Structures are given as C-alpha cells and as structure tokens.
Amino acid sequence: MTTIRFENVWKEYDERVVLEQVNLSLADHEFLVIIGPSGVGKTTLLRMLLSQEQPTRGRILLDGEPIATEPTADRGVVFQRYSVFPHRTVLGNVMMGPQWAGAPFLGRFFGARRRALEERAMALLTRVGLGEHAHKYPAQLSGGMQQRLALAQALIMKPKVLLLDEPFGALDPGTRRSMHELVGELWEENRMTIVMVTHDLPEAFLLGTRVIAVDKRRNDPQAPERFGATIVSDFEAKCRSVRESRAFEAERERVRLALLAGPSPAVDAPAVPAFETALVKD
Amino acid sequence: MRRIINYAPRPGVRLILALLPFVAVLAIYILASNARLAVEPADKLMPSFASFWTTMVRMATTIDRATSQYLLWWDTWLSLQRLFLGLGISAVLGLVLGIIVGFVPYLRATFEPFFAAFSLIPPLAVLPILFILFGLGEASKIVLIVFGIAPFIIRDVMLRVAAIPAEQIIKAQTLGASTWQMIAGVVLPQVMPRLIDSVRLSLGAAWLFVIAAEAITSEGGLGYRIFLVRRYLAMDVILPYVIWITLLAFLMDYALRRLAVAAYPWDQIKAA
Numbered sequence: 001m002t003t004i005r006f007e008n009v010w011k012e013y014d015e016r017v018v019l020e021q022v023n024l025s026l027a028d029h030e031f032l033v034i035i036g037p038s039g040v041g042k043t044t045l046l047r048m049l050l051s052q053e054q055p056t057r058g059r060i061l062l063d064g065e066p067i068a069t070e071p072t073a074d075r076g077v078v079f080q081r082y083s084v085f086p087h088r089t090v091l092g093n094v095m096m097g098p099q100w101a102g103a104p105f106l107g108r109f110f111g112a113r114r115r116a117l118e119e120r121a122m123a124l125l126t127r128v129g130l131g132e133h134a135h136k137y138p139a140q141l142s143g144g145m146q147q148r149l150a151l152a153q154a155l156i157m158k159p160k161v162l163l164l165d166e167p168f169g170a171l172d173p174g175t176r177r178s179m180h181e182l183v184g185e186l187w188e189e190n191r192m193t194i195v196m197v198t199h200d201l202p203e204a205f206l207l208g209t210r211v212i213a214v215d216k217r218r219n220d221p222q223a224p225e226r227f228g229a230t231i232v233s234d235f236e237a238k239c240r241s242v243r244e245s246r247a248f249e250a251e252r253e254r255v256r257l258a259l260l261a262g263p264s265p266a267v268d269a270p271a272v273p274a275f276e277t278a279l280v281k282d
Numbered sequence: 283m284r285r286i287i288n289y290a291p292r293p294g295v296r297l298i299l300a301l302l303p304f305v306a307v308l309a310i311y312i313l314a315s316n317a318r319l320a321v322e323p324a325d326k327l328m329p330s331f332a333s334f335w336t337t338m339v340r341m342a343t344t345i346d347r348a349t350s351q352y353l354l355w356w357d358t359w360l361s362l363q364r365l366f367l368g369l370g371i372s373a374v375l376g377l378v379l380g381i382i383v384g385f386v387p388y389l390r391a392t393f394e395p396f397f398a399a400f401s402l403i404p405p406l407a408v409l410p411i412l413f414i415l416f417g418l419g420e421a422s423k424i425v426l427i428v429f430g431i432a433p434f435i436i437r438d439v440m441l442r443v444a445a446i447p448a449e450q451i452i453k454a455q456t457l458g459a460s461t462w463q464m465i466a467g468v469v470l471p472q473v474m475p476r477l478i479d480s481v482r483l484s485l486g487a488a489w490l491f492v493i494a495a496e497a498i499t500s501e502g503g504l505g506y507r508i509f510l511v512r513r514y515l516a517m518d519v520i521l522p523y524v525i526w527i528t529l530l531a532f533l534m535d536y537a538l539r540r541l542a543v544a545a546y547p548w549d550q551i552k553a554a
Binding site for chain 1: 447449450452454455456457458459462463467468471472546547548549
C-alpha cells in the first residue's frame with residue numbers, strides 16, 4: 001500500500017511563484033500522469049516528489065510520513081536522458097542498486113551473492129527485452145533500449161513510487177508505442193504507484209489511471225511571475241472499480257481454466273476472495 | 283572546382299603527407315650541414331650525422347671518468363625519476379582533491395576560487411622559494427613539477443566531475459548510494475579517462491619544469507647535460523639529447539593513450 005499526499009505545496013524562487021496551492025492525494029496503485037504546457041512547473045512538481053527540490057511551503061507525505069529531504073531508495077526515477085551509467089555494462093547497471101545496499105564500502109558482491117543477484121538482474125533484463133544485450137555498454141544501445149535499461153535499474157530496487165520525467169520524449173513513435181506497452185505491464189505486475197510527467201495528451205490518457213493538468217489559474221499581465229501554476233483539472237481516466245472488476249474477471253477466468261485443466265486450485269484460491277473484498281469496499 | 287575543405291587525402295597519401303615535413307627538415311639540415319662542413323671541417327654548429335652517432339655511442343657505452351656512469355643512461359634515469367615522481371604525485375593529488383572538492387558543494391565553494399588563483403602563480407617564479415625551502419636537492423625539483431602541474435590537473439578533474447549529468451547523481455541516490463559509494467562507483471570511474479588525458483597534456487609542461495630545474499642546479503639529468511655542454515658548443519650532444527627527450531615524451535604519451543583505450547573501453551565507445 002502506497003499513498004501520496006501533497007498538502008498545500010508551494011514552490012517559489014525569490015519573487016517568482018512557480019507552483020501554488022498544490023493539493024493532491026493519491027491512492028495505492030495509481031498511474032498518475034501530469035500534463036501541462038512547457039515551463040509551467042510539471043517537472044518541478046515531480047522533482048519535489050523526488051526531493052531533488054524542496055517545497056517552499058507545505059509538505060509532501062508518502063504513506064503518511066513526510067518524505068526524506070534528499071532522494072532515497074523508496075522513490076525510483078527514470079529521466080528523459082542520462083539516467084544510466086555509461087561506464088557499466090547493461091547488467092552492471094542493473095546490479096548497482098542492490099550492490100550498494102548490500103556492500104557499503106566496496107559496492108560490489110562476490111561469489112554466491114553475486115551469482116544470485118546476476119540471476120535476478122538477468123530475469124529483469126529479459127522481462128524488459130534486453131536479455132541479449134546484457135554485456136553491452138549503454139552507449140551501444142538505442143534510445144529506447146537505454147530507457148528500458150533505466151526502468152530495469154529502478155525496478156530492481158522495488159521502489160514504492162516510480163517517477164518518470166518525460167521518459168519517452170526523445171523516442172521515435174514506434175519505440176514509444178512499445179515502451180507504453182512495457183510500462184503499462186510493469187505497472188500491473190509490480191502493483192506500484194507511478195507518477196509520470198509528459199506533454200503528450202494521448203500518451204497521458206493511454207497510460208494514466210488519473211490525469212492532472214497543471215497550469216496557471218490566474219495571470220497578471222503586468223507581473224506574469226506573480227501567480228504560480230496549480231492543478232486546474234483532475235480526471236479519473238480509468239475508473240478504479242472498472243479496473244478492478246476487469247482484473248477480477250481475468251483472475252476468475254484464469255482460475256476457472258486452471259480448475260478445468262487439473263486439480264491444483266489450492267494455490268490460486270486466495271486470489272478470488274481478495275478481489276471480492278476489494279470490490280465490496282469500493 | 284570544389285572548396286578546398288572538401289578535398290580529403292586517401293590513407294596512403296595521408297601517410298606520405300605526414301612524413302613529408304619530417305623528411306624536409308632532415309634534408310634541409312643535411313644540406314646545410316654538408317655545406318658548412320665543406321667550408322670548415324671542424325664546424326661545431328651543424329655537425330654531421332656521423333658525429334652524432336659516434337658521440338651518442340660514446341655516451342651510451344663508455345663510463346664517464348668524472349661520474350663513473352654511462353652518461354646517457356644515467357641522465358635519462360635521473361630525469362625520468364624526477365618526471366615520474368612529479369607526475370605521479372600531481373596525478374594522485376589532482377584525482378583526490380579534484381574529486382572531493384568537485385563533488386562536495388561546501389568544499390567546492392571554499393576551494394575552487396583558491397585553486398583558480400593558485401594555478402595562476404608562475405611556477406618558475408617561485409623556484410627560488412622552493413630552493414630556499416627544500417634545498418638544492420631532489421625535493422625542490424619534484425615540488426616544482428607538482429607546483430606547475432597539479433593545479434591544472436585538479437581543475438581539469440573538477441570540471442569533469444561537474445560535467446557528470448545531475449540526472450546520474452540523482453539516480454544513484456534513488457538507488458540508495460551513499461556519498462562514498464557515489465564517489466567510488468560513479469564519479470571516479472568516469473573521471474579516470476579524463477585524468478589520463480590531462481596527464482598526457484601535462485607531459486610537455488612536466489618536461490619543461492624538469493629541464494628548467496636541472497639547468498639551474500643538479501648533479502645530472504638530460505637537462506643538466508644539455509646546459510653543461512652548451513659551454514663547449516657541443517651541438518653533437520645537444521641535438522641528439524633533444525631528439526631523445528622528444529622520443530621519450532612521445533613514447534609516454536603513446537603508452538598513456540594505449541592505457542586509456544585498454545582500461546576504459548566504454549569511453550572509446552562513447553567518443554565514437
């Protein structure tokens with residue numbers, strides 16, 4: 001369970017107000033997409049959630065606790081560019097996080113631990129479609145493959161929230177489509193919360209379960225920097241009950257087929273009541 | 283007729299063109315030397331290649347009576363020792379200070395202007411101070427090299443650290459890296475190729491300081507020998523020594539380049 005709350009968050013640089021009165025609360029397993037015109041503060045919003053920047057006023061809560069004032073492992077990130085390490089191979093890049101967590105001084109695993117981690121990293125790389133490129137360097141990969149790598153690198157840390165800052169902005173349309181599919185699937189599989197910034201509307205509504213638009217509500221032509229942007233609209237793009245009933249149907253179908261195929265229902269059985277209770281609660 | 287910048291030589295032609303200036307200089311020297319030797323066989327200013335050869339063979343294979351050493355090898359050993367010590371200390375200083383000061387904002391704010399000012403002090407101007415402080419021995423010569431080169435390397439490494447995209451550093455933090463882990467795992471490996479380049483660029487300056495220090499006071503060394511035999515107009519020693527120093531510098535540069543290619547393949551891929 002991961003919830004995010006923005007409580008009356010403001011961001012000002014000296015006299016310039018960038019964001020004002022941002023209030024938002026986000027339930028578990030949402031895919032929030034932030035849209036808005038260029039330079040309006042979408043990325044600032046994301047950076048505050050990442051603790052790359054601090055809010056001037058207000059606070060941001062993750063699971064009811066104020067977020068740390070510096071980036072930490074509970075919030076993973078994929079930027080538009082430069083989010084992989086050029087001096088490590090693809091496999092090396094994915095293995096960096098766990099090695100840092102487990103080996104404070106050397107940052108490197110040896111022996112059995114290393115092999116276990118390699119196996120895990122390879123499984124993840126295969127999942128994102130980079131299995132056969134594991135021993136190349138990032139500079140030898142295309143833009144789309146580099147973004148897949150950045151995703152795998154972030155996912156191996158199992159972050160509560162995954163932040164995506166225009167992750168597909170530099171990709172060609174075909175690559176972008178396949179990345180959309182991948183991100184959607186990863187979001188379902190890992191049941192995490194994703195917050196993504198984009199300026200591509202179709203992309204926002206394709207992926208997001210909730211889409212918020214950030215823009216200036218008031219504007220003073222004499223002093224354009226007097227007022228900041230805030231959330232001007234908030235759409236529920238994919239209704240939670242619809243989402244969950246679809247997941248429920250899929251799950252029931254799977255269990256039915258499993259029951260028909262052979263007598264091994266014990267493993268799958270608990271899944272159905274879990275969804276039932278979720279539906280009842282909604 | 284295309285623009286001249288659009289004509290590029292083929293690889294074979296390129297090699298011939300590259301050799302051309304060397305051959306031209308050699309030819310001019312031989313012609314001028316022959317002309318002078320024809321008039322005055324004992325001419326000292328432009329000796330023939332034969333006398334270069336005999337002098338060098340003498341210096342490399344016979345023991346000098348004053349020092350009881352093979353002079354060429356002894357001079358080379360002394361100079362290279364000074365050069366390597368000076369370059370090594372500068373590289374280590376540059377790496378450690380450059381990374382720490384470049385990476386930690388508080389240290390950067392404190393020391394960056396200081397290093398900038400420090401690197402503007404002409405090293406040869408403080409040579410007398412070094413002689414007074416460290417005596418006329420080896421220490422002052424090595425300190426001179428370090429004084430001349432380390433500030434450049436430190437600043438170069440700092441610039442490289444600053445050029446690492448902020449996204450990478452943020453990403454490393456979201457992967458749970460501590461400051462030490464980021465230095466060891468993200469900054470250091472990416473700075474190393476640049477350090478090698480910056481040592482390569484410093485080679486010329488390092489030789490300058492070695493020779494300058496040796497010229498003023500020394501027991502031996504390539505620079506010392508050149509300045510010593512100047513009194514006798516011994517061009518048959520000076521010119522081969524200059525070529526020998528150039529060759530040594532070239533070999534070091536080449537070795538460092540090969541090292542960078544072998545040790546940091548990812549950097550080559552990125553450049554390509």
